[in-house]
Amino acid sequence: xxxxxxxxxxxxxxxxxxxxxxxxxxxxxxxxxxxxxxxxxxxxxxxxxxxxxxxxxxxxxxxxxxxxxxxxxxxxxxxxxxxxxxxxxxxxxxxxxxxxxxxxxxxxxxxxxxxxxxxxxxxxxxxxxxxxxxxxxxxxxxxxxxxxxxxxxxxxxxxxxxxxxxxxxxxxxxxxxxxxxxxxxxxxxxxxxxxxxxxxxxxxxxxxxxxxxxxxxxxxx
Amino acid sequence: xxxxxxxxxxxxxxxxxxxxxxxxxxxxxxxxxxxxxxxxxxxxxxxxxxxxxxxxxxxxx
Amino acid sequence: xxxxxxxxxxxxxxxxxxxxxxxxxxxxxxxxxxxxxxxxxxxxxxxxxxxxxxxxxxxxxxxxxxxxxxxxxxxxxxxxxxxxxxxxxxxxxxxxxxxxxxxxxxxxxxxxxxxxxxxxxxxxxxxxxxxxxxxxxxxxxxxxxxxxxxxxxxxxxxxxxxxxxxxxxxxxxxxxxxxxxxxxxxxxxxxxxxxxxxxxxxxxxxxxxxxxxxxxxxxxxxxxxxxxxxxxxxxxxxxxxxxxxxxxxx
Numbered sequence: 001x002x003x004x005x006x007x008x009x010x011x012x013x014x015x016x017x018x019x020x021x022x023x024x025x026x027x028x029x030x031x032x033x034x035x036x037x038x039x040x041x042x043x044x045x046x047x048x049x050x051x052x053x054x055x056x057x058x059x060x061x062x063x064x065x066x067x068x069x070x071x072x073x074x075x076x077x078x079x080x081x082x083x084x085x086x087x088x089x090x091x092x093x094x095x096x097x098x099x100x101x102x103x104x105x106x107x108x109x110x111x112x113x114x115x116x117x118x119x120x121x122x123x124x125x126x127x128x129x130x131x132x133x134x135x136x137x138x139x140x141x142x143x144x145x146x147x148x149x150x151x152x153x154x155x156x157x158x159x160x161x162x163x164x165x166x167x168x169x170x171x172x173x174x175x176x177x178x179x180x181x182x183x184x185x186x187x188x189x190x191x192x193x194x195x196x197x198x199x200x201x202x203x204x205x206x207x208x209x210x211x212x213x214x215x216x217x218x219x220x221x
Numbered sequence: 222x223x224x225x226x227x228x229x230x231x232x233x234x235x236x237x238x239x240x241x242x243x244x245x246x247x248x249x250x251x252x253x254x255x256x257x258x259x260x261x262x263x264x265x266x267x268x269x270x271x272x273x274x275x276x277x278x279x280x281x282x
Numbered sequence: 283x284x285x286x287x288x289x290x291x292x293x294x295x296x297x298x299x300x301x302x303x304x305x306x307x308x309x310x311x312x313x314x315x316x317x318x319x320x321x322x323x324x325x326x327x328x329x330x331x332x333x334x335x336x337x338x339x340x341x342x343x344x345x346x347x348x349x350x351x352x353x354x355x356x357x358x359x360x361x362x363x364x365x366x367x368x369x370x371x372x373x374x375x376x377x378x379x380x381x382x383x384x385x386x387x388x389x390x391x392x393x394x395x396x397x398x399x400x401x402x403x404x405x406x407x408x409x410x411x412x413x414x415x416x417x418x419x420x421x422x423x424x425x426x427x428x429x430x431x432x433x434x435x436x437x438x439x440x441x442x443x444x445x446x447x448x449x450x451x452x453x454x455x456x457x458x459x460x461x462x463x464x465x466x467x468x469x470x471x472x473x474x475x476x477x478x479x480x481x482x483x484x485x486x487x488x489x490x491x492x493x494x495x496x497x498x499x500x501x502x503x504x505x506x507x508x509x510x511x512x513x514x515x516x517x518x519x520x521x522x523x524x525x526x527x528x529x530x531x532x
């Protein structure tokens with residue numbers, strides 16, 4: 001437990017020092033969402049229809065971006081080997097890194113998303129559901145992106161192929177997240193998709209770090 | 222017999238589907254055999270090279 | 283010979299190479315016969331469908347392709363996992379051999395599905411068809427495995443990292459499949475026909491089963507040949523290979 005908190009604090013501090021690494025995915029999220037009306041149409045009804053989809057796709061892509069460098073800097077400066085050698089289980093360490101990353105990149109996303117949603121003319125009473133859905137979905141996305149980052153940390157052209165590997169796996173999150181948003185817009189009960197998102201998050205958080213740590217160990221061999 | 226080829230009006234669809242299936246399967250068979258033969262040839266070349274005991278020239282690598 | 287001993291023999295490249303070489307012709311002949319027979323049964327013997335007429339006969343190539351795509355993924359993921367856990371190069375070799383075959387079958391399933399869809403739905407592609415969507419995502423999983431392997435220069439690292447990806451994928455496949463299916467039921471209009479031959483009778487089913495078995499045997503044949511090539515690629519400089527090619531090793 002102590003090592004978990006230690007890594008959590010360490011990664012927080014490192015993340016805040018490299019604030020540009022944090023800001024970039026958030027700016028990416030805003031920019032991608034903002035380009036959509038240019039590409040499609042600024043018409044209110046069309047934006048409302050597409051708004052939920054665009055929001056979720058942008059959140060998906062920016063999560064991927066945020067976690068790209070999760071292991072790379074540690075791998076490059078040698079701290080990764082130290083972490084592997086430490087007595088604490090690597091899965092726990094990886095979980096701490098993912099969580100730290102999620103807090104600094106996912107939480108601002110939760111604050112920005114309502115603004116984007118309102119700009120897409122989504123009704124205000126859908127916003128609480130949207131935030132809850134994103135809060136449940138972004139940890140899963142972070143875990144999946146972390147697995148992708150771990151798999152590609154020593155690969156040629158690493159960051160570029162994370163998308164190819166991870167995006168198909170994010171389909172269920174996308175499906176349930178957009179469904180929850182759609183239901184919230186129409187005022188219906190959103191419990192079903194939210195429960196499913198929660199289930200996915202629990203599943204991802206429990207097994208994902210194992211896969212990521214196995215991949216990191218292989219990469220460092 | 223012509224009925225067979227016409228497939229009740231769906232000829233274009235049925236035959237193109239079976240056609241592409243045949244093509245993809247044949248390509249896979251060809252590719253698998255070609256890879257095997259290529260690897261066999263390469264192993265043969267490397268074996269002869271090692272047996273002769275000389276260094277490989279650029280062309281042989 | 284006990285099972286355990288046989289399993290250990292599977293770790294030996296020359297043993298697996300020779301086994302694959304002996305099995306391949308049997309699989310080839312029986313596979314071709316089954317597929318030819320199944321095609322004849324499907325195209326000629328099976329009766330036309332009440333609703334779809336003769337158009338439904340695409341099922342005899344579409345369903346086996348889809349099924350083999352899934353089977354290939356299971357083979358790939360299982361052998362990659364075995365290779366990872368027991369550090370067996372041959373298991374990784376099997377996974378590598380299965381990947382392009384699985385991608386081909388999945389591609390075929392998508393194309394034949396689209397061709398079938400055109401007269402039935404009016405379009406070549408229907409996003410709301412759950413099975414096509416799942417097939418598409420499966421194709422991406424295959425391609426991801428192959429791309430990831432290609433981005434490593436060290437073969438052992440490539441083996442082990444892509445094994446992790448394959449296992450992560452296989453765990454996700456049922457989740458993806460069910461969520462896509464759930465999603466498609468929300469978006470399907472009443473006029474969209476599922477890619478099924480409705481009210482399937484035995485004389486329609488029999489050729490389908492023959493085709494599925496035939497495709498599976500063909501897959502086994504191609505796995506054997508690909509595995510042989512893969513073994514030679516990995517073990518090219520070994521003594522047993524030199525004896526095979528008639529050269530003399532040092």
